Amino acid sequence: MLIAAIVALAVGTYAFRLSGVLLRDRLELSDSLQRMLPMAATALLTALAGTAALMAGSEFAGLARPAGVLVGGLLAWQKAPFVVVVLAAAAVAGLLRLAGVA
Amino acid sequence: MGTLYRTKARPRDIGALAAATLAVGASFGAITIAYGLPAWVPVVMSVLIFAGGAQFLAVGLLAAGNPIAAVVAGLLLNARHLPFGLAVADTLGARWRDRLVGSHLMTDETVAFALAESSPAARRRVYWLVGATIFVTWNTGVVLGVLLGGATGDPDALGLDAAFPAGLIALILPSLRDRGTRLVALTGAAVAVLLTPVLPAGLPVMCALLGLLVLLRPARRDPARRDPARRDPARRDPAPPSTPEAADQVEKTTEPKEASC
Numbered sequence: 217m218l219i220a221a222i223v224a225l226a227v228g229t230y231a232f233r234l235s236g237v238l239l240r241d242r243l244e245l246s247d248s249l250q251r252m253l254p255m256a257a258t259a260l261l262t263a264l265a266g267t268a269a270l271m272a273g274s275e276f277a278g279l280a281r282p283a284g285v286l287v288g289g290l291l292a293w294q295k296a297p298f299v300v301v302v303l304a305a306a307a308v309a310g311l312l313r314l315a316g317v318a
Numbered sequence: 319m320g321t322l323y324r325t326k327a328r329p330r331d332i333g334a335l336a337a338a339t340l341a342v343g344a345s346f347g348a349i350t351i352a353y354g355l356p357a358w359v360p361v362v363m364s365v366l367i368f369a370g371g372a373q374f375l376a377v378g379l380l381a382a383g384n385p386i387a388a389v390v391a392g393l394l395l396n397a398r399h400l401p402f403g404l405a406v407a408d409t410l411g412a413r414w415r416d417r418l419v420g421s422h423l424m425t426d427e428t429v430a431f432a433l434a435e436s437s438p439a440a441r442r443r444v445y446w447l448v449g450a451t452i453f454v455t456w457n458t459g460v461v462l463g464v465l466l467g468g469a470t471g472d473p474d475a476l477g478l479d480a481a482f483p484a485g486l487i488a489l490i491l492p493s494l495r496d497r498g499t500r501l502v503a504l505t506g507a508a509v510a511v512l513l514t515p516v517l518p519a520g521l522p523v524m525c526a527l528l529g530l531l532v533l534l535r536p537a538r539r540d541p542a543r544r545d546p547a548r549r550d551p552a553r554r555d556p557a558p559p560s561t562p563e564a565a566d567q568v569e570k571t572t573e574p575k576e577a578s579c
Contacts, residue, residue, distance in 0.1 A: 217385050218355075218356075218359065218380060218385065219362070220385070221376075221380060221385035221386070221388050221389050222359070222362055222363050222366065222367065222376075222380075223366065224389045225363075225367050225372065225376055225388065225389050225392040225393065226363075226366035226367045228389070228392075228393045228396070229367055229368075229369055229372065229392070229393065229396040229399065230421065230422060232393075232396050232397055232398075232399040232400045232403070233399040233400075233402070233403050233421040233422065233424045234403065234417070234418070234421040235400055235403065236399060236400040236401060236402060236403015236404045236405075236407065237403040237404075237406070237407045237410060237417050237420070237421050238403075238407075238417070239400075239403070239404060239407075240403070240404050240407030240408070241407070243404075252530060252533070253401075253404050253405040254405050254433055254493070254499075255498065255499050255502045255503070255530065255533075256401045256404070256405060256502075256527055256530060257401060257402055257405035257406070257429055257433060258433065258490055258493050258494070258499055258502070258503045259502050259503045259505075259506035259507070259526045259527060259529045259530065260398050260401060260402065260506070260523060260524075260526055260527070261426060261429065261430050261433075261486055261489070261490050261503075262486075262490055262494075262503035262504065262506060262507040262526065263503075263506050263507045263509070263510035263511075263522070263523045263525075263526030263529075264398075264426055264483075264486060264510075264523055265483040265484075265486040265487050265490065265507070266483075266507035266508075266510060266511050267507075267510050267511055267514050267522060267523060268479075268482060268483040268486075269480070269483040269484075269487075270511055271511065271514045271515075273519075274514060274515045274516075275515070277479075280477070280480070281477075281479050281480045281483075282480075283480075284477055284480030284481075284484065285480050285483045285484045285487070287484075288480065288481070288483075288484025288485075288487065288488070289484060289487045289488075291488075292484070292487050292488035292491050293491060296488075297328070297330070297331065298327075298328070298331035298334065298485065298488050298489070299328075299330045299331055299333070299334040301484050301485060301487075301488040302334045302335075302338065302481045302484055302485045302488070303334065303481075304484075305477065305480040305481050305483075305484030305485075306338075306476060306477035306478055306480055306481040306484075307477060308477065308480065309474075309477030309479065309480035309481075310475060310476050310477030311477075313474070313475060313477070314475075
């Protein structure tokens with residue numbers, strides 16, 4: 217049963233991935249719809265970042281994680297290198313937790 | 319790095335991603351063992367499913383003896399890969415081998431890194447480089463986590479839960495300079511965050527596609543109705559955008575994927 221569930225999830229996930237790639241050729245999209253595809257991807261990624269930054273499960277993520285993401289986001293806005301953004305976000309969240317802030 | 323194509327992604331950026339992926343992969347391996355599941359489970363999951371968020375979600379439900387819920391929840395969370403696939407289809411390459419393998423390497427980070435590049439050649443190169451890097455480091459991390467068990471430490475204590483959203487933001491920010499994209503993305507993200515407490519995992523993020531509806535606003539044309547004739551290019555014509563710039567902003571097309579909400 218365990219392996220059946222894992223294979224089902226793997227096949228379904230791969231089907232989502234591949235069908236998007238293959239559908240792109242089948243669909244005759246107007247120019248305006250084609251311009252919307254990267255916008256749709258960016259909206260999904262922004263939503264992922266937003267929910268991952270603010271929420272843990274269905275509840276608010278507390279203080280440490282949003283604070284870390286905020287610092288990282290501000291650095292990114294100031295065009296800091298990617299590696300600095302990632303390390304600063306992790307350091308702020310980790311240090312806040314070390315200091316007892318959830 | 320190679321000199322053929324200039325990419326914005328630097329080796330050290332991809333190195334940071336690799337290190338974080340390794341650490342989170344190790345925690346996935348360790349957590350699965352701590353749940354009392356066999357050692358092959360995290361390894362097989364990571365190779366075959368290769369989607370971190372869904373794996374963490376599914377393994378908890380599997381451990382709780384609820385395999386059907388694990389499959390359903392994991393698939394809901396991974397439905398976003400379909401629109402991702404539409405967006406990066408041209409990036410993977412035209413050959414079947416590239417499409418079959420490249421599809422499996424599709425993750426949030428692969429897509430984000432690729433879309434941050436401006437030229438198609440750089441997008442393609444970065445997609446494959448990041449995809450392969452994540453596949454290797456994720457699976458290596460999981461094996462290490464299985465072997466080391468609890469010794470790998472808590473990823474939250476290292477602040478890695480903040481590192482991933484911050485990294486995504488860094489990759490997305492350049493595309494948010496475009497006003498239309500910014501409106502769509504921020505509206506979608508707000509919808510997703512607001513719906514997170516009330517919808518099962520995965521659906522809120524899919525509902526971010528509703529953000530595309532803001533593109534309908536300037537046209538003020540049947541915003542609520544789904545247009546069955548959306549593939550007919552002629553239907554775009556009647557709109558009279560006042561300027562060429564407005565023509566770019568004004569989108570009257572409806573979003574085909576919103577039905578998932």
